[in-house]
Amino acid sequence: MTTSSNSKNPVETTTPDDSSMTPEQAAWFAEIFGRLVANVDTVLLGKTFVIRLGFTALLSEGHLLLEDYPGTGKTSFARAMAQSVKGTSSRIQFTPDLLPGDITGVSIYDQKAGGFEYHEGPVFANIVLADEINRASPKTQSALLEVMEEGQVTVDGVTHSVGVPFMVIATQNPIEQAGTYRLPEAQLDRFLMKASIGYPDHASTLRILEGAGTRAHDTVVPSIVEADVVIEMARVARLVHVDPSVNDYVSRLVDATRSAGEVRLGASVRGALALVRAAKTFAAAAGRHYVIPDDVKTLAEPVLAHRLVLDPEAEFDGVTASSILSQILIETPPPSDRQAV
Template identity: 80%
Template sequence: MTMSPDQASQFADAFDRLVRGVEHVVLGKKHVIRLAFVALLSEGHLLLEDVPGTGKTSLARAIAQSVRGTANRVQFTPDLLPGDITGVSIYDQKSGTFEFHRGPIFANIVLADEINRASPKTQAALLEVMEEGQVTADGVTHPVGSPFMVIATQNPIEQSGTYRLPEAQLDRFIMKSSIGYPDHASTIRILEGASARPHDLVVAAVLSAETVVELASLARTVFVDATINDYVSRLVDATRNAPEVRLGASVRGALALIRTAKTLAAANGRHYVLPDDVKALAEPVLAHRLLLDPEAEFDGVTTSSVIAQILIETPPPSERQAG
């Protein structure tokens, strides 16, 4: 079954209402908010690399409130254990059995703050839940529920005492982006509302969690022409053959680009994907999956600049073919 034009219009209306609601809390960052909802409705997870104080926690809380869901925040530290995230089994003396106590991962939106400060073992435990959507303890499987999205953050400035995420684990995030500092006008609006504490700001629920799951299923039905699949394949191949790149994008990256392009097309009111959808998402979806050659890094080359150059050199199909 393929999405109809009417369904695409309804999807776009719901998407815009979600974005407008969160914009009241995270000011001047519509692009990042849209990317976050694209990740959510693509059933993926988001990595934000940003300095402290840019609104990452506010973004996660606002998204959860807008979809009438639950939100938890986990501050990652070197002494954090896997059980502190997933939960632990505790012996109940009355019943004589072990009872599983759920950890903070059991929420619709989970903010994993400064994920690179935790040990690799703890990082791996979180990423395993992200991939499987469930926690297994004592042979019993506990689903985390749906919708489920992890918004993980990294501080790009302070690297002392951190554990860099391996490339294979970075690949688990469907997108990587940053919020950044607000512009002048948005900063003025934030200062005017300085009397209100961040926890006092509440976003009105726009959709139910069940409706979000239905929208995510609907996004998967967006039509993708064979020429779009060919375009994505050529882009991914180009990342592997670029002279500055030691490790290119994986097949998982290509699948992520198609999935998010479908969601973006629906968010724009279309029931089919255009090359522009792929272009708009190529950098946030693919850049963090590349591993640069050390000499290229020394010369100041970035993964974002590599993706930008690949987009210039790889001709897209015409809109007539794609639509």
């Protein structure tokens, strides 16, 4: 069930310089976004906000890090997102013996052709699930750096594009740290957001148990849009208006993370840019062609928390990046709505 033909982007209403989103485009964006979220919600029951974050990351051309316990539906989440946008998905199980070539692909000598032939790795998909990414060696983890930043891989000096849309959903287990390799700050910074699915509530658990006869990988959700519509949605999201006062608010929040007493390393400029990009998409998903301070406040924790490096003493005392950001949001006054619109 594809509906891209019935939900065309009203590009005719774009301003002559194509520099800002129109209210018509915002309504078109929000309508499709809502249907995408509702589609995945049939698989990942009761986790609407996390699903919204996932599609916000996808349409902001970013990547998502899920830190969660086993069995919370991470694989089903990635597969349902890919099916919703009529795209391809792949799953890479990260293990200590995984090699970079197992991700990016390898060149194999073809005796008949008398030359090397490139064989694509599982990273060539629209949505790639990097399961338990911290179980692989740092060398293997780094194989994702280029493709996450530039959408391409280089093997034997030859560059190969993975195409668009492209998104990495990486997972790590927060309780089992034996035999794992902590993701370096440079790689954490490549993820637009970090989130947690968590366990379903009682009502959602009952609905899941009612469908216990169907295995998770047998579940197929209908496609909502073609991949080219996703590309157009990402382009339109970049046109959402951001008032200078909102940019100033983002800057003050990021500055506050750097001066917080418990923080050894605050959010980078990439983090500030990521927050603005995500806020644009989040605003469009709400049917607005402009960002408001509440968009920034809602996304500050998932976008910035994983970019903070805390002092060891603070971590020992139980301080978390989320608690620091919550305090920063309280102490940093947002601009008024009148200024922000």
